[in-house]
Amino acid sequence: MGRPFEQIVSEHGPAVLRVCRAVVGPVDAEDAWSETFLAALRAYPELPADANVEAWLVTIAHRKAIDLTRARARRPVAVAEPPEPEAARTGGAADPSGTGDTDELWQALRALPDKQRASVAYHYLGGLPYREIASITGGSEDAARRAAADGIKKLRASYLPARNTEGARR
Amino acid sequence: MSESAEPTGTTEPGTINGAQRTELFAALRADEDTAMARLRGRLAVEAEREGLLDVAYRTLDSPVGTLLLAATGRGVVRVAYPSQDHDAALAQLAEVVGPRVLYAPARLDEVCRQLEQYFAGRRTAFDVPLDLRLSRGFRLAVLTHLSDIGYGRTESYREVAVAAGSPKAVRAVGTACATNPLPLVLPCHRVVRSDGSFGQYAGGAEAKQILLRMEAAA
Numbered sequence: 001m002g003r004p005f006e007q008i009v010s011e012h013g014p015a016v017l018r019v020c021r022a023v024v025g026p027v028d029a030e031d032a033w034s035e036t037f038l039a040a041l042r043a044y045p046e047l048p049a050d051a052n053v054e055a056w057l058v059t060i061a062h063r064k065a066i067d068l069t070r071a072r073a074r075r076p077v078a079v080a081e082p083p084e085p086e087a088a089r090t091g092g093a094a095d096p097s098g099t100g101d102t103d104e105l106w107q108a109l110r111a112l113p114d115k116q117r118a119s120v121a122y123h124y125l126g127g128l129p130y131r132e133i134a135s136i137t138g139g140s141e142d143a144a145r146r147a148a149a150d151g152i153k154k155l156r157a158s159y160l161p162a163r164n165t166e167g168a169r170r
Numbered sequence: 171m172s173e174s175a176e177p178t179g180t181t182e183p184g185t186i187n188g189a190q191r192t193e194l195f196a197a198l199r200a201d202e203d204t205a206m207a208r209l210r211g212r213l214a215v216e217a218e219r220e221g222l223l224d225v226a227y228r229t230l231d232s233p234v235g236t237l238l239l240a241a242t243g244r245g246v247v248r249v250a251y252p253s254q255d256h257d258a259a260l261a262q263l264a265e266v267v268g269p270r271v272l273y274a275p276a277r278l279d280e281v282c283r284q285l286e287q288y289f290a291g292r293r294t295a296f297d298v299p300l301d302l303r304l305s306r307g308f309r310l311a312v313l314t315h316l317s318d319i320g321y322g323r324t325e326s327y328r329e330v331a332v333a334a335g336s337p338k339a340v341r342a343v344g345t346a347c348a349t350n351p352l353p354l355v356l357p358c359h360r361v362v363r364s365d366g367s368f369g370q371y372a373g374g375a376e377a378k379q380i381l382l383r384m385e386a387a388a
Contacts, residue, residue, distance in 0.1 A: 004225075004264045004271035009213070013206055018198040030209060037213050041222050041270055105197040124191050125198065149184025155194060156186070 005044050008053060009037065015126060016057050022121040023065045025106045032068055036061040055136075058126040062118065062136050108159035115139075116151030123148045214274035224268030226277035227260065233289055233384075234377040237354070239278045242267055245299030246281050248351050251373035266304060285354065291388050294321035296355045304351040311335060312346035319360040322385040326364040348372055354381075 016036060020029040039060050047056060109117050118137050122128045123144075128136075133144040186194060217223050225247065227240040238250040238259055247267065250259040264271050275282075280298055287293035295317075305313055311334040318333070319325050325333075327343045334343065347358035353372045359381045363369040371378035 002264065002269035004260045005269055006227075006260070006272050009210060009272070013209065014199075014202055017202065017205060017209070018195065021198045022195070030205065030212075033209055034212055034216065037209075038216055038220065038222070041213070041217055041272070042220075044269055102197045102200050105195070124186070125195060146184075152186055152194075153184045156190075160194065 002044060002047060002049065005041055008040070008044070008057075012054055012057050013037070015054065016061055018125045019058060019061055019121045020065065021102075021106075022109055022125055023061070023118060024068055025110060026102050028068050028072070032061060032064050035064045035067075039064070052132070054126060055128055055132045058122050058128055058132075059136050062122075105159055108155055111158065112151050112154060113147075116147045116154070119144050119148035120151040120155065124152070210273065214272055215276070217270075217272055218274055218276060222270055223272055223274055223277070224270040225260075225263045226272060226274035227263075228273060228275040228278045228282070229256070230278075230282050230285060232285065234373055234380055237285070239281055239285075240271075241277045241281070242301045242303075244301040244303075246278075246352065246355060247301040247304060249353050249355055251353065251377065253374050254372065262304075281355070288354070289384075291384065294388075298355070300352060300355065302352075305346075305349075308334065308336060308339060308342055309346040309349065312343055313350060313352070313356050313358075316347075316350075316356045316358055316360070319357055321357075322388060324360045324362045324382065327361055327369075328364055330361050344370070360385075 017033050020032040024032050115137055119133055122133045130141045130144040134141045225240050230237045235252040238256040240248040250256055260271055284296050315333045327340045330343045331337050331339045347361050350358040350372055359378045368378050
């Protein structure tokens with residue numbers, strides 16, 4: 001029998017939230033997280049005792065992200081323009097603590113092809129090995145590794161300079 | 171080829187070390203604690219609505235320490251004192267009832283309200299559905315009898331043994347009280363030694379004194 005599900009939420013909830021924020025963006029992340037953990041709770045009694053819980057959760061999150069993205073695409077009117085960074089920062093939803101530039105990072109992540117963004121998120125935020133990522137996103141382990149490497153390369157080129165410039169401006 | 175989830179010590183264009191990763195993804199941690207609190211609350215509500223909770227629990231601060239309260243769909247199944255290790259109590263519930271155990275306070279609202287009234291001296295008996303599945307046999311017979319010992323009264327271990335149908339099982343009554351899964355609600359604190367001294371208690375001797383003095387003063 002498994003451990004209390006509450007422990008799964010405590011141990012993996014924050015990392016899965018970061019994955020969701022990176023894959024579907026800050027606006028949809030909480031819906032993705034909620035649907036992921038509700039589905040996980042439903043299936044939890046059947047989870048084998050030796051399963052990789054993080055990989056299991058990321059696999060569910062991956063499916064929920066696809067569902068959410070498709071639902072968004074079906075009703076394009078509902079897709080709001082991303083708020084201006086300044087408005088978002090003072091608006092509370094994005095980053096009241098001022099620890100980072102949520103919207104700028106999301107813009108950079110969103111510019112990546114889906115597979116690169118997913119590979120980056122699942123490896124660097126979810127902690128999954130590329131073998132597991134390949135079984136989630138399809139393709140080979142090497143392809144997942146290359147996708148993550150390409151994604152990181154682009155992120156470092158597009159996001160960090162902008163962020164550092166702005167940091168120096170403040 | 172070895173694989174690591176913690177890439178370190180490299181600055182190749184397509185890879186990053188731990189510090190670089192922290193810098194690159196810092197924005198994803200924005201507001202994380204409040205977001206997690208909000209998400210956990212939402213999960214508890216949705217899980218309850220979908221009927222997915224084997225056990226809902228919460229804690230309650232009281233004059234005898236922080237209590238763990240847990241309920242199944244049938245009723246309150248566990249009350250645990252701090253000295254009884256809440257994590258162990260939850261692990262046991264996951265084992266016996268089912269692993270879908272979540273911090274979900276709503277299911278415990280009524281028993282909380284009644285316990286608060288009890289500690290305020292405004293309630294002498296509890297009226298909530300109970301799930302007694304953690305006890306069986308003679309221990310269950312003892313627990314069932316405990317509700318007959320009214321507020322402010324006490325019985326000796328020997329008297330309880332007689333009432334539970336096994337006059338010689340005095341020690342077993344002690345064990346049944348010590349392992350009572352529902353202390354306070356099933357008042358094992360009202361079982362004392364024949365010489366009138368308080369004796370042991372699931373929540374510690376001090377808690378037993380506090381409760382018996384509170385009830386005697388009311």
